[in-house]
Amino acid sequence: MNPPTELDRHAPLPVLDASNVQGDLVSLKTDVVVVGSGAGGATLAYELARAGKSVIMVEAGRYVRSKDFSEHLPDMFAKTYQDGGGQTNADGDIMIVQGRCVGGSTVVNGAVCFRTPEAALRDWRDEFGLVDMTTERLAPIFEALERRLGVHVNGAHEISGNSRVLLQGCEALGWSAHPVSRNVKDCALSGFCFHGCASDRKQSALVTHVPWAMAHGAKVLADTFVERVRFEGRRAVGITGQMRDPFTGEIKARVHIDAERVVVAAGPIQTPLLLFRSEVKDQGGHLGRNLALHPSVLITADMEQEVMGHRGASVGACCDAFVEPGAGRFLFEGGMPSPEVLALHLPAHGEEHAETMLRYPHIAATACLIWDRNNGSISYDGKVKSIDYRLGDEEKARLRLGLAAGARIFLAAGARSVFLPTPTATRIRSPEEVGNVISALSLDPGTMQMISYHPQGTCRMGADPARSVVGPDGAVFGYEALYVADASLLPTAILLNPQMTVYMMAARVAARMLGQ
Amino acid sequence: MDAACAHGGAAWVRIGPRGLRTLTAADASAYGPLVSETPQAPHDPSLEGALRRTLQPWTRRRVIVGAGLAGLTVLLGFRACAPRVSTEARPGLPSLTGTQLAIFERLFALMIPTRLGALVPVANVPVLANADAAVARLTPEVRLLLQRAMLAFDLGAIVTSGEGTRFINLGDDAAAAYLSQWQHGGEIRRAAYGGMRQVVMLSYYSDPAAWVPLSYDGPVTESRGIVRLGHAPLPEV
Numbered sequence: 001m002n003p004p005t006e007l008d009r010h011a012p013l014p015v016l017d018a019s020n021v022q023g024d025l026v027s028l029k030t031d032v033v034v035v036g037s038g039a040g041g042a043t044l045a046y047e048l049a050r051a052g053k054s055v056i057m058v059e060a061g062r063y064v065r066s067k068d069f070s071e072h073l074p075d076m077f078a079k080t081y082q083d084g085g086g087q088t089n090a091d092g093d094i095m096i097v098q099g100r101c102v103g104g105s106t107v108v109n110g111a112v113c114f115r116t117p118e119a120a121l122r123d124w125r126d127e128f129g130l131v132d133m134t135t136e137r138l139a140p141i142f143e144a145l146e147r148r149l150g151v152h153v154n155g156a157h158e159i160s161g162n163s164r165v166l167l168q169g170c171e172a173l174g175w176s177a178h179p180v181s182r183n184v185k186d187c188a189l190s191g192f193c194f195h196g197c198a199s200d201r202k203q204s205a206l207v208t209h210v211p212w213a214m215a216h217g218a219k220v221l222a223d224t225f226v227e228r229v230r231f232e233g234r235r236a237v238g239i240t241g242q243m244r245d246p247f248t249g250e251i252k253a254r255v256h257i258d259a260e261r262v263v264v265a266a267g268p269i270q271t272p273l274l275l276f277r278s279e280v281k282d283q284g285g286h287l288g289r290n291l292a293l294h295p296s297v298l299i300t301a302d303m304e305q306e307v308m309g310h311r312g313a314s315v316g317a318c319c320d321a322f323v324e325p326g327a328g329r330f331l332f333e334g335g336m337p338s339p340e341v342l343a344l345h346l347p348a349h350g351e352e353h354a355e356t357m358l359r360y361p362h363i364a365a366t367a368c369l370i371w372d373r374n375n376g377s378i379s380y381d382g383k384v385k386s387i388d389y390r391l392g393d394e395e396k397a398r399l400r401l402g403l404a405a406g407a408r409i410f411l412a413a414g415a416r417s418v419f420l421p422t423p424t425a426t427r428i429r430s431p432e433e434v435g436n437v438i439s440a441l442s443l444d445p446g447t448m449q450m451i452s453y454h455p456q457g458t459c460r461m462g463a464d465p466a467r468s469v470v471g472p473d474g475a476v477f478g479y480e481a482l483y484v485a486d487a488s489l490l491p492t493a494i495l496l497n498p499q500m501t502v503y504m505m506a507a508r509v510a511a512r513m514l515g516q
Numbered sequence: 517m518d519a520a521c522a523h524g525g526a527a528w529v530r531i532g533p534r535g536l537r538t539l540t541a542a543d544a545s546a547y548g549p550l551v552s553e554t555p556q557a558p559h560d561p562s563l564e565g566a567l568r569r570t571l572q573p574w575t576r577r578r579v580i581v582g583a584g585l586a587g588l589t590v591l592l593g594f595r596a597c598a599p600r601v602s603t604e605a606r607p608g609l610p611s612l613t614g615t616q617l618a619i620f621e622r623l624f625a626l627m628i629p630t631r632l633g634a635l636v637p638v639a640n641v642p643v644l645a646n647a648d649a650a651v652a653r654l655t656p657e658v659r660l661l662l663q664r665a666m667l668a669f670d671l672g673a674i675v676t677s678g679e680g681t682r683f684i685n686l687g688d689d690a691a692a693a694y695l696s697q698w699q700h701g702g703e704i705r706r707a708a709y710g711g712m713r714q715v716v717m718l719s720y721y722s723d724p725a726a727w728v729p730l731s732y733d734g735p736v737t738e739s740r741g742i743v744r745l746g747h748a749p750l751p752e753v
Contacts, residue, residue, distance in 0.1 A: 009746030066744060071735035074563070074722055086564050092572045148751040188742045198737035200745040211747040310732060339732050340721040344566075348699055349627035349713060350692070354635055357721075360730035423710055424699065446703075 001052035004215040013211055015063040015102060017222035018245045018252045026221065026243065026255045030056045032513075033239055033259040035226050035274060038104015039502040040486035041265030042209035043145075047510035049216035056219045056257055057210070058239065060266070061100035062246050063222040064107075066206070069196035073338055076195045080108055087269070089376070089389040089452075091445040094295055096387060096452045098267055102222050103206030105267070106499065109453070110193050110315040110335065111182040111202045113151045114496035115142050116504065119325055128491040129463025130472055138504060145503050146183075149203040154179035158187055160312025163334035165303060165364040167317050169413030175321035175405075180333065182313070183499075191336070193314035224255050229262050229278040229482065236262040236482040261481040261513065263474075265506065268455040268488035269378060269387065275459070275476075276380040283477060284466045287459060291376030292493035293389050293452035296369040298337065299403065300345050301410035302356060302417045307364045309336030319366075322405060323495055329371035330402035331495055332409065336365045345449065348424045356417075364410065367451075368402040370395060371495040374457045396443045404438045407431075421449040454498050459488040461505075474509030485509045563650050563718055564658055570710040571661040573703050600685045609644060611652035611659075618684040619666050620647055620716070626688075626695055627716050634729045641726050646719035662715070665708035669698060 007013065016026070032048050034041045037059040049055045064079050077085030082098040089096065099105035116138065124130040145151070159167070159179055170177035183203040193202060200207045214220065226241040239262060241255040264271045272288035280287065315333050322328035337345070339360060346356045346363075356363075376389030391399065407418045407428050420426040420441070428437050441447065461484075462468030465477035470489055476482040485506040487498055494501060601621075603614035612620065621644070630637045651659060673683040677694040686694060698709040720726055727734055736742070 004750055006750055007747060009749070010744070013747075069737075071737060072722070074718070084564060086566070086568060088568070092568065092570075150748075185745070185748070188737070188740075190736050190740075190742065192735075192737075198735075198744070199742045200747070203748060207745075207747045208751075212750055215750055308731065338722075339727065339730055340718050343717040343721045344714065349695070349716075351629055353627065354629055358634055358729060360732060423706065 002217070004050070004212075006215050007211050012065055013063065013102070013214060013220065015220045015222050017063050017224075018243050021243055021253045024253050026253050028056060028219070028256075029258045030054045030219075031259065032056075032261045032263060033058060033257045034263045034265055034485075035239065036104060036265035036267065036270070036486060037102050037210055037220060038099060038205055038265065038267065038486070039106050039499055040267075040506040041263070042103065042106075042205035042213060043503045043506040044263055044265060044485045044510045045218050046209040046213040046216070047507055048513065049213040049218040051510075051514050053514075054217065055213060056221065056259070057213070058224050058226055058241065058255070058257070059102050059104075059220065059222045060225045060270070061102065061104075061222065063102040063220070064196070066196065066198050066200050069192070069198040071190070071192045071195050071198055073195055073341065076108070080196055082267075082269070087387075089293070089387045091390060093446045093448065094293060094389065094450040094452050096269065096293065096455055098269065098455070101206075102220060103204045103210060106204035107196050107206050108194055109204075109499060110333070110497070111184050111204075111499075112315050112318075112333065112497040113146070113149075113181045113183050113500045116501040117323070117494060117496055120490075120492060120494040123492045124461075128461065128468060130461065130491070131463075132472075141504050141507055142500060145500065145507065149183040149208060149503075150185040151181050151183045151500075153181050154313060154316050158182070158184075158189070158313040159316040160189075160191070160309060160314075160334065160336070161307040162309030162312070162336045162364050162366075163316030165301070165307055165309075165413045166319060166332060166334045166366050166409060169409035169411075170319045170321065172412040173408060175319055175409070177317060177319040177321070177332075180315055180318050182315070184313070187313055189312045191310050191312055191314055194335075221255065223252075226255075226266075226274055227277060229264070229274065229280070231278070231479075234478065235480040238262065261483065263483040263485050263509075263513075265484070265486040267486050268458045269385070271484060271486055271488045272378045272458045273380050273385050280476065280479065280482075282465070282469045284468070286467065287469050288378040288380070290374035290457045290460050291378060291387070291389060292372050292374045292456045292490075293376060294369055294454040294456060294493055294495070294498075295372060295391065295395070295399075295450045295452050296367045297399065297403065297421045297448060297450055298335070298345055298365055298367055299406035299410070299421065300342065300363055300365045300419045301413075301415035302359050302419075303362045303364050303410070304414045304416060306361045308361050309334075309364050310338065319409065322401070328398065328401045328405070329495055330398055330405070331369045332366045332402075332406060333369065333497075334365070335367050336363070345421050346419055346425050347427070364413075364415070366406060366409070368399075368406045369453075369495065370398045370402055372398075372493055374460075374493060378458050390445060391443065399443060399448070400438050400441070403441070404434050407434050407438070422447060423449065454487070456487045456490040456493050456498060459484045460491040461489040462491055473512035474505075475512075483509055483513065563714065564654055566714045566718075567654065567658050567662060567711050570714060571658070571665060571707055573707040574661050574665050574711075600681075603684070606644075609648040611648045612644070613663070615670060615684070616651075616663065616666055617644060619670055619712075620644060622684060622686075622691055623695075623712055623716050624720065626692055627713065628720050636726050636729060638720065641720055641723050643716075643719045643723070646723055647715050650715060650719060662711055665711055669708050669712065
């Protein structure tokens with residue numbers, strides 16, 4: 001095994017993409033091909049590469065260097081988000097945001113880090129036979145990952161004015177709230193986590209596991225859409241794909257990779273789609289099912305005091321008073337949108353709209369994320385994907401509780417008005433109004449602006465092939481040399497941001513692949 | 517199942533029983549079903565996705581037929597639809613029709629009233645150019661949906677504004693009242709309102725010219741000289 005060759009930290013990564021590919025066929029052979037370069041794919045690639053395996057990561061999105069992160073959301077949607085930020089459920093009322101670039105969603109997330117909550121691990125052990133998933137046994141994996149990725153509890157300077165409002169409101173109500181942990185080193189407090197960190201402070205896969213894997217010899221192909229996994233019998237033997245110019249759509253090269261093993265880590269939407277295209281069948285018919293979207297709503301408030309919510313760390317603090325089963329199962333995290341996004345969450349138009357927008361320095365915002373059952377599904381009719389997901393009665397009840405609690409937090413912190421994310425922004429001015437206003441909301445499809453940052457669960461892991469798609473070792477049941485390593489593995493939804501859980505699962509799958 | 521799946525570029529859609537379906541790239545026939553997730557020609561994806569969601573009710577067959585018949589009836593039967601403002605296409609704004617430009621001019625004034633407050637006057641922000649550029653990058657199908665919704669909005673005023681003329685001909689108070697009708701109307705009218713509003717808000721508030729009164733800093737890494745750290749050093753663990 002050769003020692004790693006550390007890459008020039010400020011030079012572009014030697015990524016093969018549509019801008020530099022030579023010839024019309026890329027034909028390669030490797031030990032392991034990994035489809036996807038985000039939290040799951042890059043972590044697994046790094047672990048395998050440093051163990052001496054030859055690894056190729058194949059990414060559908062572009063390789064975008066941080067110097068090209070413009071900190072302008074429409075532009076960054078186009079460069080780095082799945083479907084350019086336009087991915088939605090079939091009803092069109094939940095925007096599903098995922099990264100589509102080298103580094104995947106880690107490039108455009110809020111950098112929030114939680115270990116997998118014990119309530120989820122208990123379900124995974126009890127219901128899915130993942131008996132070694134205990135807090136104690138996973139602790140060393142999390143500790144190593146956290147050290148590697150600079151995970152720390154936000155210091156006082158990383159608590160923005162926006163997050164301070166959240167903390168103040170919770171303190172007044174006696175609700176548990178505290179700074180979150182993030183994988184950021186020497187945060188520059190630019191407030192652009194969701195646009196991609198232009199100064200490489202966020203320890204996304206783009207600046208950590210991807211270059212580290214490459215230092216150990218891994219290769220990366222970007223702009224490369226994997227059409228299908230190839231099989232000999234039931235054994236995966238590689239992939240085929242096409243490398244396309246991201247600006248024109250022109251096919252620049254066909255891609256053919258032979259591999260001893262294939263790992264699909266394209267995320268909970270794209271992974272089942274690729275397996276569908278590859279005609280993978282699972283015994284229990286769970287492939288693409290059990291989708292949880294971990295839906296969220298943005299609640300905004302016009303505060304008496306100046307907040308300047310866009311300055312500082314994107315996510316500084318959370319309110320976890322309602323996280324546990326029986327407590328409501330929803331979570332608040334601070335996060336202030338840029339003006340063009342905020343405008344769509346405030347009164348619709350006219351003088352009231354203009355007056356409220358002029359209060360931008362006084363506006364505070366928080367995302368309310370709710371735990372959901374795995375009731376959605378991904379389907380593919382041979383041409384088109386469909387993400388079928390609606391809030392059930394349980395999720396609607398939870399969302400009402402979350403909206404009410406969010407309104408109360410802001411009002412307790414001194415808000416003049418709170419705005420709920422209905423299409424015309426429902427306004428609440430006093431605690432007395434909260435109950436009536438929220439019980440009057442319909443919550444039918446199309447009546448609430450929602451965002452999913454954390455889709456999960458479409459290839460769930462478990463010990464029983466009749467109930468799960470993937471075994472405890474990450475291998476797809478019924479196939480050889482085919483693995484999954486992303487958030488689609490999560491057997492049940494987790495309410496807390498799943499980034500660290502995905503890193504952990506990928507590291508664990510890598511260890512199993514190495515026979516550890 | 518119906519779907520409103522926006523893709524990373526110029527998407528092909530078909531109208532299903534319940535909505536938009538994104539199909540594949542132009543060469544779908546050559547590559548069969550395998551290209552449905554491929555990158556395609558660039559567009560303005562944030563607006564594309566937003567409009568695709570918001571205007572989904574406008575994909576329904578009965579809405580299309582109804583809007584078409586209503587428009588035809590109006591065009592044939594009412595001289596009142598003759599515009600009193602320019603509906604000529606304008607140089608430098610190739611993507612919006614003259615009628616759309618006239619509608620948007622009224623909408624910007626109504627939706628973002630800057631004459632009394634401290635917002636930057638709409639006239640000082642290149643809103644029509646921004647809207648034109650945004651619409652230029654929409655997929656043809658979403659662009660058509662927007663055009664269809666705007667036409668129905670404009671001509672619908674002849675019947676329902678109480679003034680017997682198009683939206684672009686209405687006085688300020690009547691135009692505001694008519695816009696409010698669509699804001700609070702049924703699903704179809706709300707969808708049209710929402711789609712037009714998205715274009716208006718994006719075209720105004722995403723422009724740096726509008727940011728100063730909001731105290732929004734915009735991009736900061738370059739202007740503040742924040743040093744890029746580059747790739748993280750190899751870890752010890």
